[in-house]
Amino acid sequence: MIRTRGLTKDFVVSRTETVHAVRGIDLDVAPGELVAVLGPNGAGKTTTMRMLTTLIRPTAGSAVVAGADVSTDPGTVRRNIGYVGQGNGAGHVQRAADELTVQGRVYGLDARTARRRTDELLDALDLRPLARRKVSDLSGGQRRRLDVALGLVHAPQLLFLDEPSTGLDPHTRANLWEHILRLRAEHGMTIVLTTHYLDEADTMAERVVVVDHGRVIADDTADALKRDLAGDRLVLRAGAPGAPDGRSAAAALAALVTRLPGARDVTVDGPVVEARVADAAAAVPQVVVAAASAGLTVASAQAVRPTLDDVFLALTGRSLRDEGAPAAPTDDPADATTDSTRKDAA
Numbered sequence: 001m002i003r004t005r006g007l008t009k010d011f012v013v014s015r016t017e018t019v020h021a022v023r024g025i026d027l028d029v030a031p032g033e034l035v036a037v038l039g040p041n042g043a044g045k046t047t048t049m050r051m052l053t054t055l056i057r058p059t060a061g062s063a064v065v066a067g068a069d070v071s072t073d074p075g076t077v078r079r080n081i082g083y084v085g086q087g088n089g090a091g092h093v094q095r096a097a098d099e100l101t102v103q104g105r106v107y108g109l110d111a112r113t114a115r116r117r118t119d120e121l122l123d124a125l126d127l128r129p130l131a132r133r134k135v136s137d138l139s140g141g142q143r144r145r146l147d148v149a150l151g152l153v154h155a156p157q158l159l160f161l162d163e164p165s166t167g168l169d170p171h172t173r174a175n176l177w178e179h180i181l182r183l184r185a186e187h188g189m190t191i192v193l194t195t196h197y198l199d200e201a202d203t204m205a206e207r208v209v210v211v212d213h214g215r216v217i218a219d220d221t222a223d224a225l226k227r228d229l230a231g232d233r234l235v236l237r238a239g240a241p242g243a244p245d246g247r248s249a250a251a252a253l254a255a256l257v258t259r260l261p262g263a264r265d266v267t268v269d270g271p272v273v274e275a276r277v278a279d280a281a282a283a284v285p286q287v288v289v290a291a292a293s294a295g296l297t298v299a300s301a302q303a304v305r306p307t308l309d310d311v312f313l314a315l316t317g318r319s320l321r322d323e324g325a326p327a328a329p330t331d332d333p334a335d336a337t338t339d340s341t342r343k344d345a346a
């Protein structure tokens, strides 16, 4: 459904400054996949999406999207895809239902089909009670649902969602996702989305593509990324004052932990022992039994599953949650990137 090779975008800002927003991305998305693109502010996610949706031309490389080349046949790409950008796509003075019908007509649907699609989408996205309301009178969450409906009006095979749920409250986010996943199940749509909500990428996407400084630095299922790049953490608190051989209980416990499968980065801080292990949930009973036979008491044991933020930290040494994550490098010695797109990470 998508195949890019060496996809690149440079923005020439001035004679001395070029922003290398996307630096040679190779991406393959199969029909029916739901792929989340993650990365810090300024990583190049929106720029990539704008190239794939034909809104801007690549500087170099190639992209075939929904059967057509974005550079040589952008019209076909546009007809086959839906795009929900970061801003609201709907006109403000129109009524919600009219907006949908007009959008359908813009995509070449005849008047009857456009009205039928409008009806279907009003129901599918719970917009029916709002059909006669002006877009400007809708709440943020209602407008976001209308945006998604607008992206779907021509029944695209491939839907791009740029931060679909940013700014929505948890209830509205969950509601919007329910609608998106149902529509996907019904129509077998391929979905590519960007998000700053790591939990959203983790639970909704079958594949997570991590982008940093305009490059793909990881691409796999969320589970595989967490297992291979971050790993489980085991946190134990030693309960007994000392081990039978005179060492501190925590040090003795740490010695047991080092023998667990995949154990690494074992640290002792007072009575607390922490380590990365292959399977923390399985390690808890193992270590408790081993401690008991060594005459040690474990006061508490916690199996901590990694998050996608741990994955990013392991890959880059930075947290995705850090505000002010560095933007794309530029040619300017002062690296004065014009980062007008910066937003707060969730």
Ligand SMILES: Nc1ncnc2c1ncn2[C@@H]1O[C@H](COP(=O)(O)OP(=O)(O)OP(=O)(O)O)[C@@H](O)[C@H]1O
Pocket (backbone or CB within 6 Å): 011, 013, 019, 020, 021, 039, 040, 041, 042, 043, 044, 045, 046, 047, 048, 327, 328, 337, 338, 339, 340, 341, 342, 343
């Ligand atoms: N029209 C433009 N002119 C100059 N620089 C641009 C332009 N559009 C984007 N950039 C720069 O390209 C880099 C990548 O921006 P992009 O919007 O793709 O990042 P992003 O990963 O989507 O970030 P965010 O999570 O903040 O939306 C940034 O440094 C941005 O400032």
